[in-house]
Amino acid sequence: MKTKIFYSVLIGFSLLxxxxxxxxxxxxxxxxVYTKQGLKVVEADxxxxxxxxxxxxxxxxxxxxxxxxxxxxxxxxxxxxxxYKASELLSxxxxxxxxxxxxxxxxxxxxxxxxxxxxxxxxxxxxxxxxPESGSIHNYGCAIDLTLADSAGNPLDMGTDYDDFSVTANxxxxxxxxxxxxxxxxxxxxxxxxxxxxxxxxFIPVRSEWWHFDAFSREETxxxxxxxx
Numbered sequence: 655m656k657t658k659i660f661y662s663v664l665i666g667f668s669l670l671x672x673x674x675x676x677x678x679x680x681x682x683x684x685x686x687v688y689t690k691q692g693l694k695v696v697e698a699d700x701x702x703x704x705x706x707x708x709x710x711x712x713x714x715x716x717x718x719x720x721x722x723x724x725x726x727x728x729x730x731x732x733x734x735x736x737x738y739k740a741s742e743l744l745s746x747x748x749x750x751x752x753x754x755x756x757x758x759x760x761x762x763x764x765x766x767x768x769x770x771x772x773x774x775x776x777x778x779x780x781x782x783x784x785x786p787e788s789g790s791i792h793n794y795g796c797a798i799d800l801t802l803a804d805s806a807g808n809p810l811d812m813g814t815d816y817d818d819f820s821v822t823a824n825x826x827x828x829x830x831x832x833x834x835x836x837x838x839x840x841x842x843x844x845x846x847x848x849x850x851x852x853x854x855x856x857f858i859p860v861r862s863e864w865w866h867f868d869a870f871s872r873e874e875t876x877x878x879x880x881x882x883x
Contacts, residue, residue: 659820677713682761691880693702693759693795696727696734701741704754704807706788707798708816709764716771717774720764727758730795730879737798740855744802746849754803756816756865759795774819782819794879796869799856802848811834812848813841825849825864845870 685695698705708714710721728735741753744768767788784790802810811829814823821827822836825845828869829838845864853859857867870878 683867684724684728685880687761687835688759688795691795691827691882692731693728693882694731694734694759696729696737696755697757698727701738702745702752703737703741704752704803706754706756707758708756708759715819716768720767720859725796727755728795729798730869733796733798736856736869740851740857743854744847744851747851750805751754751802751810752805752807753800754807754809755798755800757792757799759882760790760792762789764794765793782817785853789876789881791870791872791875793866794875794880795880796875796879798867798869799850799863799865800867801865802844808842810852811838811841812844812864813837823864824862825859826861837864 669855675775675785688695695707696703705725705727705771707725707727709716710719710724712718713718737753744751744753752859768783769779769786772779774782779785784792786793792799799816801812801816813836814820822831828837828842832839832842848864849859852867857869859866866874868875
């Protein structure tokens with residue numbers, strides 16, 4: 655009898671351990687992670703915006719899914735208002751186009767993964783991937799990566815893919831790149847349409863990445879918002 659009781663207790667304890675281990679391996683409930691700090695989800699279709707988070711796929715510079723079950727884009731409310739304004743401006747100037755979001759708020763835990771796995775020499779790495787110690791503006795929910803898409807949702811040709819770590823993605827030397835035959839006038843024109851809508855809405859472009867826009871300066875971001883861990 656005692657032996658049966660012992661084995662019953664042992665089995666019960668083992669099952670409890672398995673349940674706890676299983677729960678500890680569950681993915682974060684991203685909606686709770688973000689909304690806990692006041693971030694809001696992008697209401698994509700209603701605002702003529704499409705969302706396709708590249709880090710929720712293997713189609714990114716790491717070649718693997720690092721977001722798991724995160725499929726929606728989140729931003730701080732003021733950044734989100736600016737995004738909706740950009741979409742509105744784009745609809746007026748180019749009704750055949752829409753915004754296509756590749757990344758928005760990004761927890762620092764994911765920033766660490768990008769930093770650790772980036773195949774870029776350490777001295778140059780911070781030029782393309784923010785050091786998680788100081789944090790990216792993405793980590794505060796105040797930055798967004800996006801492009802333009804046609805009415806069918808197909809991305810327009812911008813001359814490079816997302817997360818292209820070359821000077822071709824830089825926005826300061828586009829005229830020179832056209833002259834050298836590296837970029838076409840159409841590709842630069844597409845970039846200009848995107849920049850126009852975003853900057854008119856109050857976003858700040860990043861010189862090295864045509865797809866990246868900050869809703870606020872780094873100083874304002876860090877003084878006003880908490881980093882999402």
